[in-house]
Ligand code: SF4
């Protein structure tokens with residue numbers, strides 16, 4: 001993420017395990033992050049998906065209201081870093097909305113505000129032309145999930161019609177590699193209890209294909225139960241931490257790893273806990289967390305047609321209250337409150353599965 005909120009220095013001092021600079025950045029009016037869902041529909045039907053895909057494409061009213069909201073906020077003197085994170089569903093099903101909003105921001109953002117943008121995509125529609133268009137819209141950071149080599153990936157991350165997706169995603173990645181531009185692609189690998197062998201093959205494949213290109217980075221996580229209808233089939237191995245360490249070791253420092261510095265040195269602060277971060281859904285509903293999309297506590301208000309926000313204050317405060325005492329609610333305000341255990345979020349961009357074994 002090319003955003004001050006994310007760009008912490010891992011040698012920074014810690015307070016109660018959290019980077020002091022990240023705490024300050026999360027509370028500062030200099031930073032603002034919007035997580036936009038241009039559609040909640042998806043072209044995939046992943047076995048473990050927790051979303052119901054009921055909301056389709058962002059309405060025209062919402063798109064216009066988002067632009068008005070941004071225009072007003074960019075006028076504030078304090079703002080220095082503005083980030084748009086595109087999420088879904090599959091956001092590339094609504095490329096024109098991404099183009100509309102990012103194109104608008106590029107036009108109106110002056111030199112005073114550093115604008116950055118990133119996307120979480122399943123990678124299927126990310127052909128070279130689309131990728132180049134997104135780069136031109138200042139989307140430089142990409143997260144794409146793979147669940148093993150073709151044999152396993154295609155069983156759990158298939159298209160709606162049941163067809164496999166691995167070959168197309170892999171082809172897209174190899175084509176993207178031919179671009180000269182600066183970008184980061186985070187390959188997020190999900191470890192299941194049944195894909196260890198397939199994941200070994202994939203890790204070798206990634207090492208062969210991308211070891212000479214540090215724009216491609218690897219991030220390995222256990223698969224998690226997130227409330228989808230197939231949660232009872234979602235299983236990660238009991239010794240998943242040591243398995244993940246072995247996969248990282250197989251990469252032999254030849255492929256860049258994503259953000260291990262902050263994972264090891266300091267605790268992650270989820271965007272849902274940050275007062276200066278907001279999720280906008282296709283119908284203009286406001287949320288904080290991208291996992292608990294349909295829970296009442298996460299329905300924190302509405303974006304009005306004129307670009308103003310109607311926020312339900314007590315709900316909003318319940319997401320950010322980890323800052324009162326600087327505690328575990330900062331890592332995952334949803335699961336830490338709901339279940340009183342460590343975050344097990346599997347889809348959100350940055351949730352931290354503690355690879356050091358620390359709590
Ligand atoms: S996990 Fe992502 S790619 Fe898969 S069905 Fe859900 S939204 Fe689509």
Ligand code: SF4
Pocket residue numbers: 270271272273289290291292331332333334335343345348351
């Ligand atoms: S870490 Fe927790 S609060 Fe943050 S997005 Fe994931 S589930 Fe939601």
